[in-house]
Amino acid sequence: MLIELKNVSAGYGKSTILKDINLRVGEGEKVFIGGANGSGKTTLLRVISGLIPYTGQVLISGRDIRSLKRKESARLISLMPQQSGMYFAYKVKDAVLLGRYAHTGLFGGNSQEDTDAARAAMKACGIFELKDRYINELSGGQIQRVMLAMCFCQGAPVILLDEPGSNLDIRYNAELEEYINTWAKDSTYTSYGKIRNTPIAVFHDLTQAMRFSGRTILLKDGKVYFDGLLEEAVKSGKASEAYDFDIAGYKREEQKLWKFVQPDK
Amino acid sequence: MQGAKTKTVKTISRQAGIVFSVLACFFILLICIRFGSVHIPLRDMARITWAHISGSEVPSDIQKNIVSIFWTIRLPRVLAAFFVGGALSVSGLAMQALLQNPLASSYTMGVSSGAGLGAAVVLITGFTLPVAKGLSLPLAGFIFGSVTVIGVLALSKAIDSFLSNTTVILIGMIVSLFVTGILNLLSTLNPDHTKQIWMWMTGSLSSITWLQSEILAVVSFLGALFLLVFYSKKLDIMTFGDEQAKAMGVDMNTAKIVIVLITSVLTGVSVAFAGVIGFVDLAAPHVVRRIFGPSHKTAIAMSFVYGGAFMALADLISRTVLSPREIPVGAVTALIGAPFFAYVFFASRRK
Numbered sequence: 001m002l003i004e005l006k007n008v009s010a011g012y013g014k015s016t017i018l019k020d021i022n023l024r025v026g027e028g029e030k031v032f033i034g035g036a037n038g039s040g041k042t043t044l045l046r047v048i049s050g051l052i053p054y055t056g057q058v059l060i061s062g063r064d065i066r067s068l069k070r071k072e073s074a075r076l077i078s079l080m081p082q083q084s085g086m087y088f089a090y091k092v093k094d095a096v097l098l099g100r101y102a103h104t105g106l107f108g109g110n111s112q113e114d115t116d117a118a119r120a121a122m123k124a125c126g127i128f129e130l131k132d133r134y135i136n137e138l139s140g141g142q143i144q145r146v147m148l149a150m151c152f153c154q155g156a157p158v159i160l161l162d163e164p165g166s167n168l169d170i171r172y173n174a175e176l177e178e179y180i181n182t183w184a185k186d187s188t189y190t191s192y193g194k195i196r197n198t199p200i201a202v203f204h205d206l207t208q209a210m211r212f213s214g215r216t217i218l219l220k221d222g223k224v225y226f227d228g229l230l231e232e233a234v235k236s237g238k239a240s241e242a243y244d245f246d247i248a249g250y251k252r253e254e255q256k257l258w259k260f261v262q263p264d265k
Numbered sequence: 266m267q268g269a270k271t272k273t274v275k276t277i278s279r280q281a282g283i284v285f286s287v288l289a290c291f292f293i294l295l296i297c298i299r300f301g302s303v304h305i306p307l308r309d310m311a312r313i314t315w316a317h318i319s320g321s322e323v324p325s326d327i328q329k330n331i332v333s334i335f336w337t338i339r340l341p342r343v344l345a346a347f348f349v350g351g352a353l354s355v356s357g358l359a360m361q362a363l364l365q366n367p368l369a370s371s372y373t374m375g376v377s378s379g380a381g382l383g384a385a386v387v388l389i390t391g392f393t394l395p396v397a398k399g400l401s402l403p404l405a406g407f408i409f410g411s412v413t414v415i416g417v418l419a420l421s422k423a424i425d426s427f428l429s430n431t432t433v434i435l436i437g438m439i440v441s442l443f444v445t446g447i448l449n450l451l452s453t454l455n456p457d458h459t460k461q462i463w464m465w466m467t468g469s470l471s472s473i474t475w476l477q478s479e480i481l482a483v484v485s486f487l488g489a490l491f492l493l494v495f496y497s498k499k500l501d502i503m504t505f506g507d508e509q510a511k512a513m514g515v516d517m518n519t520a521k522i523v524i525v526l527i528t529s530v531l532t533g534v535s536v537a538f539a540g541v542i543g544f545v546d547l548a549a550p551h552v553v554r555r556i557f558g559p560s561h562k563t564a565i566a567m568s569f570v571y572g573g574a575f576m577a578l579a580d581l582i583s584r585t586v587l588s589p590r591e592i593p594v595g596a597v598t599a600l601i602g603a604p605f606f607a608y609v610f611f612a613s614r615r616k
Binding site: 013046049050051053069070071073074075078079080081083084085086087088089090091094095098099101102104106107108147150154 | 362365366367425426494495497498499501502504505506508509511512513514515516517554558559560
């Protein structure tokens, strides 16, 4: 098992958000995490990447992430948070290169490999043309693509994406999906050997989640409410219960309403 | 090919900017040493310095009082001003990255009010150390200042285990106001010492000795160098916020403690010897970021240079404008710094 959560509970201050979560994610799986606002999706991503205190155990490749140094765990797991402070006038290319921090030594010098990775990530996320712009002058969608590039440039086999497309327009959302799908077919060499790439993502748009995932985990009140395929969650009514809102799914040919999508190539 | 060319041009212009700034700073320091109640010709400065370095006799054609003013008063004072300015600026720069707020400084964390209280306690009780009596006041300032910062952090941690920046800044303000309240109370109850306390709270470099200047030089240089070598990349990443920085591999718990400690030492040693001096730590880093960009590798070194030069100039003004009286140097930095900073800030906002 690549990632294993055993009896994990976590919260902020006195409030408990995640309650006794048990979860296993295998190498190369594509996992969509869904659920209503406040159900614990972001907290779950924070726990997996070791950002907040929790009780229970989180294992990556069988090792307790608490036993890893931050740089080591950052080489295995990278997280794209919902927000990030972009107040200082760094150039896009410098900000993305900082994404390679986990691979730098004591003095923080960058190698040719780091520069190449940053360049590749900027191209993949469609921000290569913005490389000399200042991050504090970008639009919300452009910032999100910079954060995405920083996250991918980190070169970890596990990538946690917290609503990666929430500020992206229709074109960049499509490109985002395509890029994640391509990336997910690949593997990454780490100090623990070759690991198949494993994206774990939170989306709000279930249609987008449907296109992305092989596996759906729905959270409700800090617990795993459903674990399986998204269409089954919708058919069985579990999705409606998780979101406390009626959800129905249609296949494209049965659709009654217009649906604005990119036509099939 | 084109890209490589522009890159080289940019690197060269940045390096030229750095060299120019260092030279300009050196020139400013020379001016600050040259002028004052007594003007010292550059030639004499060079000859006296050479005599002291080489251990030979000071040439007899230079007046005795010039030698002593230059060597025992002016030179240590200007150097101390430079290192105080450098230490305060670098500490401000680091705090701003850590708290992701270009208006933060270690003063935000209560260093100045704490140090002021420490100094007041020493002045009022007349407490002196058994050894090194002269260091009682600065040491009390340093210890009280550091204890206040640690108190602010401990209180913030108790309220919010994440040590989020808003909490830290708010608690820092609350504690500062509270400590200032105690200080005002003590000062009112002991009117004999009010003037001394006030002098200290407004900053002055008038009684700096060589020993103090040397301590300032060593501490501020080592502190800034440590940050430059081991923390410039981490500070860059911290500007993205705690969550992002942790996810990118920075051990934020350790980093926060180390940075708070180093900035407390940098501010503490300055406050200890020169009293409370504001605005250098806001203005110098801001200007440096505007000229050289926010990358901390350059910004740390340049903040030291710009802050130091600014401080030396402020001290020159404080001792010459109303000569023979001195204006508190903290008042000078605020009088020049505040309008200048307001201008720079509004100009950047309007854009």
